[in-house]
Amino acid sequence: MAKRLQARRLDGIDHNPWVEFIRQASDDDAVNLGQGFPDFPPPAFAVEAFQHAVSGDFMLNQYTKAFGYPPLTKVLASFFGKLLGQELEPLKNVLVTVGAYGALFTAFQALVDEGDEVIIIEPFFDCYEPMTLMAGGRPVFVSLKPTPTQDGELDSCTNWQLDPTELASKFTSRTKALVLNTPSNPLGKVFSRAELELVASLCQQHDVVCISDEVYQWLVYDGYQHISIASLPGMWDRTLTIGSAGKAFSATGWKVGWVLGPDSLMQHLRTVHQNSVFHCPTQAQAAVAWSFEREQLHFGQPSSYFVQFLQATQRSRDHMIRSLQSVGLRPIVPQGSYFVITDISDFKSKMPDLPGAVDEPYDRRFIKWMSKNKGLVAIPVSIFYSEPHRRLFDHYIRFCFVKDESTLQAMDEKLQKWRDELRP
Ligand SMILES: Cc1ncc(COP(=O)(O)O)c(C=O)c1O
16 A cells, blocks of 8 residues: 555554563573563462353353443442542442553543643553553653662662652643552552652642552552552542552453543543443453452451462562572562562673664663573563663663462572572
8 A cells, every 4th residue: 555554643652572572582492580470370269250250141241331340340349449448439430441451541542632741650661651642642751760779788669769859840731640650560669658649749739630550559568558549638539540350360361450530530431441442351350350259258368369469479579589689680679569670780881792783772682691591581671761761771670570489490490500600
C-alpha cells in the first residue's frame, strides 16, 4: 500500500524492549530472572476455582455484564471497601479489566486529552509513557534520587527519595494526572505515609487525578505497610486504584485486573471499556471471584494466601540478595514487589567496553554479556527511564525473585561458577 499505514499515535512507541530480552532468555538457555511472573503454580484453591468455572455452570461460557461478572464486582467492592474505608458500589465504583494493563490503558484513554500533562515518577513501569503518548498526552518525568551508601553497607530502596521542590515544580495548569506505583516496579519502593501526603496535597492543590497502580500491594516486606493513596483525606474523589488478580494469586496469564474509584471518574472508564474490549473472559472472572471469597474468609490469618505468599516471597528475596552479593553485585533491598535492582557500577568501571552498539546503554550490554557468559537473564533498569535520563541510570539491572526453589537453585549454580572464576 502506498498510503501511510500506521496511525500517528504509534510514532516513537513501536519498539518494545521486552520482546528482545524475553527472546534472549530462550536463545542463551539461561536462567530467566527477567520477566515478572511466578514459575510455580497458583494456590490450589485458585486452580480448583478455575477448573470449576470451566466444568461447572455452562453459562460461564457466555457473555457476562460489561463492567464485570457480578459476583466479582461484589466481592471486590466489599474486600477493598474495607481497606479503603469507603462504601463501594459494585456497579459504580468497580470496573473489571483485562489485567492491570487493561486498567491502565482504559484510565489513560478515558482521562488524558491532547496536550494534557501526566507526571510519571522514575524509574517507572515502562507502559506508562507509551500509554500517555497514545492518549495524546505529554509525559513529565520526575526521578527518585538515590542517596549513596557507605562502602560495604547494604543499600536499600528507602534511600531513593522524591525531592519535594522538584516534584512541586512539575505541576502546571496543564497537569491532568500523576501516576503513582506503590510498591513500585522496578525499584520495590513502598511510599511512606509522608511521601503519599506530599503527592496527595499537590494533586489537590493543582486539581490533578492520581492513577495509583497497586498491583504488588500484598508483597510488602520487613513490616513496612502498604497505604492506598485513595484512603488519605480528600483523595478518594480524585484517585483510581488499580489491582491485578495475576499478581494477587500468582496467575499472571489469567489477565484479570480492576480499577476502583469514584463514579465521577469511573463513568468515563466505562465508556472506553464498553467501546473496546466490552468485557473480560467470564470464567477467569468467576475463578478470581471465588478466590477472593476464599481469601476474604482467611484474610490476615496464617491460613491466608496473601500472608503465606508474602512469607515465602520474602525468603526468596533474602535468598537472592545473599546470592547476588557473593559475586560482587550490589543489590538494593526492595521493601515490596517481585523485584530487586542491583548496582553494577563496579563492573562498569572494571569492564567498560562490553560489546554492543556505541549508543547502547551499559546495562543493556551487561545483560547480554551476563546472559551469554554467566547464564543469567535480568532486565536493564534504563528501560524504566525516559530517554534523557537513561544514561544517568544505566548501571542497574533488575532481577525477579518470585521464582520456584528449583529456579533459585539453578541461579545459585550459575553464581557458584561465576564465583569460581573470580577466585585468583
Ligand atoms: C507495576 C505494574 N503494573 C501493572 C502490571 C500489569 O499487570 P497485569 O499482568 O495484571 O496486566 C505489571 C506487570 O508486570 C506491573 O509490574
